[in-house]
Amino acid sequence: MILNLFDQFMSPTLMGVPLIFVALTLPWTLFPKPCKRWLGNRSITLQSWFINNITKQIFTPLKPKGHEWAMLMTSLLLLLISLNLLGLLPYTFTPTTQLSINMALAVPIWLATVILGMRNQPDHSLSHLLPEGTPTLLIPILVVIETISLLIRPLALGVRLTANLTAGHLLIQLIASGAYFLIPLMPTVALLTSSLLVLLTLLEVAVAMIQAYVFVLLLSLYLQENI
Template sequence: MMLNLFDQFMSPTLLGVPLVLLALSLPWILYPQPCKRWLNSRTLTMQNWFITNFIKQIFMPLNLEGHKWAMLLTSLLLFLITLNLLGLLPYTFTPTTQLSLNMALATPIWLATVILGMRKQPTLSLGHLLPEGTPTLLIPILIIIETISLFIRPLALGVRLTANLTAGHLLIQLIALGTYFLLPLMPAVALLTSMLLFLLTLLEVAVAMIQAYVFTLLLSLYLQENV
């Protein structure tokens, strides 16, 4: 039995080996590889349809320079969606509830977009730190505020994904425990909480997919500012 509700977010180990490594490698095993046959299977067709529509929607506003990031951001989206959804299964662990992992995913890509902007168009990239028409007295303050907001972006990405998934998992855990203890005492109330738990699980599935999409979309917006 769990001693703490937050024990479910601790990285499990087996013989001293962290199982988070297995969880991170599992998504790449689940997806089928493209084949050389003329006709694809239904799974491959659906996978290709999803990837094609995602690329069209995300990279439509970007110029050709930003289209080079299509494979990276699409892989990141599939990776996050798979991790988030697998974490909803019983007796599983969700690596994306760890802030360290989310920061490790967000920081390098954000930093790459900033470095790309400084190399390709330094004047325009630095111009984002000061809006046009700013009064002279507010220039130092706005530069400091915009610089802080620029460097806080990867932290906001990581905290947003971690907080949303952690809150949903905690709520599911609390309602499941309440249903378990109410079942022998008040079966009618336990039935209602079971229905609520089912609806909350469906909501959490939607949140898992939406948060992965938002994570990737924000990175594409940061890329759009620098290409």
Template sequence: MTLTLFDQFMSPTYLGIPLIMLALTIPWVIYPQPSTRWINNRLLTIQSWSIKNFTSQIFQPINLKGHKWAALLTSLMIFLITLNMLGLLPYTFTPTTQLSLNMAFATPLWLATVILGMRDQPTLALGHLLPEGTPTLLIPVLIIIETISLFIRPLALGVRLTANLTAGHLLIQLISTASFILLPQMPTIALLTSTLLFLLTLLEVAVAMIQAYVFVLLLSLYLQENV
């Protein structure tokens, strides 16, 4: 029995075993593996075409040194989209609504880009903390502000993904509950509410894909600054 609206975001358990690991494993199972045949089927062709276009778009402004991250960021993109889309199905759990999980994705990857920049080009990496032509009196203030903005990046990545998915799931549950309650009393209003619920579900499908794309896009921008 659901006691509050936020109980749907609790990690489900079965016989005392948390099922979040099962939810995190499913995206790696449902995708078909590339074959060694000369001609693939339609599904593999569309999958390869989508991955190729996404990778070329993300890494086009990044120099060749940063292309080593292509497999990692592309896999992360597919993983996040799949988790977000599966979470829209009934009786499922969305792991990306957990801030701890999103921070576990964002913090190591952001930190890796920062360490990479400090190791390979420390002067340029530190130069981002102080814009060129800054008045002398504003130098200490700007350095502090830019340092804070640098360290707040992983938090912004995790909170953005969590907040958008959580808000969408809450709206869907509120509107679906209203439609269910209004159906025997005001069928016309319930029909209008159900139409709104359908449109909101389409919007959530778009949000699930866009937020995964934005997450990886911002990581690629951080990588571009440090390579």
């Protein structure tokens, strides 16, 4: 019986109840909680160092008004990184391979940045729809094109994250299946394939972290345009 390669991306269920909610909430239990002691343990120190550096790198270019979004963006980054990395473990499920989940994360924040720009500086926000010095005949066409490019931003965010993670998981499964079937036939080739699989897994770990960072970085750039 040949299993469908895309079965690994189906949300698991237990007694008819989807377990995707457990997969979304479980990562938060893995982060150590800060304590009131002056000196923390190594886990808390490493977590604080990572959060401080990432927050500084993302929000330094923004205006002080955009720093109010630091907690939201940092929490989103930690959630995406943990979901992406936990999905690489055996017998696990990666919620971020579902386009609906990624769109649910991207659309509200993107829409909030657009509403913020329209409320605080409507002239500046609307000026992005029409570049300065545009010929009169091209004004309707450019307005339509810029409007479409604005509305397609959250879709691009969700599709980018979904496509990169899905492609990586599929490639790992294909190479792992090939190595498994080659063991009794060509052990040397199977060993080389397994070595390639280890390198690909390391690459996928890097991709999981980079894609989470890119997702939050692009949202911060959209925020920068509207503050």
